[in-house]
Amino acid sequence: MASEFLIVHWAAPCEEQFEVTVALSSRLPGEYSCPSDTRADLGQLLVERDNSVEAEPWFRAAAMLNDAQAMSNLGTLLADRRDEAEAELWFRAASALGEVNAMFNLGLLLEQQRKTEAERWYRTAAELGLPDAMNNLGRIQAQRGQEREAERWLRAAVAVNCPPAMNNLGILVSTQGDLEEAGRLFRAAAASGDDDAMNNLGAWQAQQGHTAEAERSFRAAANRGHVSAMVNLGDLLRQRGDRREAERWYRAAGQADDTGAIDRLGEMSSEHESERLASLVEHGCVSEKE
Template structure:
């Protein structure tokens, strides 16, 4: 009621608030009317909110019109949104100055978007400058990009600092990369036989791997499985390998196959190796070739050996080639 009275008296903020209220209810026509009232009252947020409403409805040309109006009036997020819209329609040249204007005005998202834009042009130094600016303002993905860049440059200390910021902000990729940095520093743990219980104190790198894994990061899931297998925890290893494999990880499927084979479940192992090999995993294809050769299924063994030789890596390709040639001789004998 107070918003309505204030909006009717020409209060732009109240008109915007009413517009947002009606938009949330799905009453888009009424929302648009109040956003226009906000503009008439001199509130630039009215134009920006109207642009957002048009964009949500797929009215791209009208959204661009209102973004421009707000951006020319100095609305930095409108400038960023306009640049994103222009980028989506392929107008990179038109997008860049609006990203720059928004970023210089303090838009963190625009600074990050400029980083992406320059990275796409292989302008690494310029991209890093904008990523760093966005990261300093708390942008999680920008912090991740700075961390990656610092790792490539060999500056592990700065990389770790930025990766911690990004991981703390919820980035699974940052958590995984931070874990790999910490993992590389720790001394190798003593190996245990699968199924052998051992007292284990979780390290920080394992905690980060697990955080990434629980967020659905497949490489982290495989790594958590490997760490569990290394300490003899078959159940935990199988759980993480299976989770990764079911999400599409070739390495997860291959490792699950290895674990099952060691536990005496070769038929199920073959299922997972087949999935991995069909997705392009050379070692899995070689395992299948060996299994079929051992069973006397020479044609099938040769087929998988061919596949492994094509997929590699080099040592796998060499072994697969020797096996394929041997099977070929056996078949032609």
């Protein structure tokens, strides 16, 4: 499961405050004189009501008053709608003011194109105690082969109950041969709702010969839209002869442009055609030469 941009959450307001917010949200931020943190609170409440369009001007108004958390949240809204250039500006501004979530978000925004700088921001946020940053820093280090350093950061994140770090640490220790700890980590992360961990738990269970448990884990992740789990579930079903349901899961994954699923559908189509021709030969409808 890919990391998502973080939004800063303040203490939840009471119901009376919420109703006042609903009334105020119909007015423009410039028409309402209030401190920056109140404007940011209004933006947060609107985000929680899935109204990012109306939240943006409130975050922007608070950001213009030098509110670092509002800057970070504004950057998140912009990044989510792919306005990455302006999002980067706000993440950098908030990071300069010490906002740790903005540092993580900046790393996430930069990782695909500027991984070295992204890693620096992850490290800064990790050293300030942000579990998501510890996890992403450990993941990058593990991918680079720096296993000792990666394990240190992943274990630090696991210690504060970060499910993605549990999953990534499970992957790391499994490559080191500790399958027992890997299974415990995958199971803990899956129980916390991590889709990647559900899929990896299924793979671990299948490797251990626990096919029924593997199917449940793959199915749980597949039902939540995890594409690799759809393919893995399809493979398991295909192996036991349930080709119709296997094909259904391959098609679902293929709609998400998974090349492995598309290849498997092609294989199944070829198998079906071979079986059809063999049946025709067996019943004398065509000769083998034909």
